[in-house]
Amino acid sequence: MKHEPLRTNPQRQGIVNESFEVLREREGLLPIKVSPFFKRKVDDEIKHLGHTEGPLHRMVYPTNERLIIRAPGEVPDFVDDRVNMPPDTTGNIIQKYRDRILFMPTSTCVSHCQYCFRQDVLSEHQHSDRNMFTNSVERLSGYLDTHTDAEEVILSGGDPMTLSASSLAKIFEVIKAHRNIRSIRIHTKAISYNPQLIIDERKLELLSAADVRLVFHLTHPYEVCDDVKEAIAKIRKAGIRCYNQFPILRQINDHHVVLIRHLEQLDQLGIRNLSIFIPDPINFSAPFRINLARLIGIIERINWFSPSWINSTRFVMDTMVGKVRREDMAEYDLHAGVATFKRDGKSVAYPDFPAELDVPGNLETMLWRDNVSLV
Template structure:
């Protein structure tokens, strides 16, 4: 099945009602649409947890004052084009702005969606920066989605990174194995043959995203000696219940993927309808204890707005403020930041409601 890349495609395939389309035109104009064939096949109803991740909504036009086009501060830490150097020992290389799907909660929605990749000259300049900074031990490929590149381009990039003697680890953040498993060819897997330790971080948010083809592709990566971790986003109406998270993490481990991070939803523009409260996220994490063995439980984290980095949502870093929905978050350097939930109604009763969803 071909990818749906417009409102017209979504209407033609019964994923959007024709009467809804005019109201959604401004949404399409602000953030493009792309829904892969695999994910179209995974959608059971127009409002199920898979559909909600990819079908545009007029709620995206509701932009809150605290939402930003660069919610995690990539630009603040960009020494050369395409590179983010936030932590001393690792850098993010944004090799492309293209994805196989465009998630409606994307924290880089202001940056991704354009066709095109970093040029060879831009990649060389970025890796020159890495090579003269020996404290950098890991290069993280992201975008967009780095696995939209051809196996030939990926192989060339892996070889260039592997030639930097001070780099030990290559990490790839991607949705491709679940949303476009047809790309998981032998040529793609073999492109990662290198002296480096290779880690693939799979982005997936609901068990229904995993097809037989996805499972086969992930197992092929595992057989090639690639470490498989996951990154999920806690999303209201998608996976904000104990049964949904439990089945997601069990499905991941069945595919050889270790649940690694559960992200609190970022302050990207127009995504407040996806955001849960921090207290509800904490309640869900408490509820998973005892239900799941240790290897199945990820770390619940938040990326602090403004480029201050990622921290676990634990009492060491996140403390409730004076009123419900207000939080004080300490970054990895010791700085303290204020955060406010989108809907400040969480109290002991709503936390109990979350726990009773099991």
């Protein structure tokens, strides 16, 4: 029988944070980092709930689970980022698909998401003496010269929107010099953590002129405060196409009501949600993962209880063979707790999150501002 964990009060949270600092130094995790803008939202959540188990708090601060719970099959890098880093690119380029190149010009984030799926790579770069941006753009140019099949460059990181306008201009200039590149995409969480970093007038001009597709990582409806809404309106007014993608995270948004609420709000703001990601089975990811059987139930309820412009979003899992969906599941061994997915003739084994560890989020906690009841 599953029981909801004891809620941590603000006083106890300080002890959890100190214990996490020891863990993260030993295991190479990212340190706690919360922007003043986002901390105000978290503090308001704590004030309303009286504890630190709310969805916004869990995004950026560790929990007791983060310290003590591990799940079978956890690995440092499930999607093989390192394997797909070409030599002599200083770890800034990942190419898993023939037509797309992922470029990481910075390891800096506005805040650190506790659920980050690239913690080992980013923490390694943060402890490096070299400046990630130094020579990286020149190396990107040389790589594009020799990989003419590429049609899209995706800027990720870290958060590319932490870069200065002049740095972004340099990147765009190099990319635009290669006529085979048809699309530039930027992935950013800054819209939630510090939207001012995006709506700088010079940056908006650059994004618009480069015809960038801007992909936000908004994960919960309460991230979208009035300031964020105003920033999104300003970005759209500048003629920049806005998209979103986010992970489904246990006790943050793991209920069809929360997800539908979030997707409806994004739609009202003129943002197209591309994907909802299933968390990678990486080290210390247990507080955020969901058992596949329960996940399928959530997907079905979204399909049943939302219109097509909401339920058309994709539920995907990133793997070493590329992104896969529920439809790509070839078999599931309940005894072993392993699902096998197939793509392009290749198979990947996914260690499912154990059902006995899968304590669902409480709807009243996840939507504390709405005073909802279970549906």
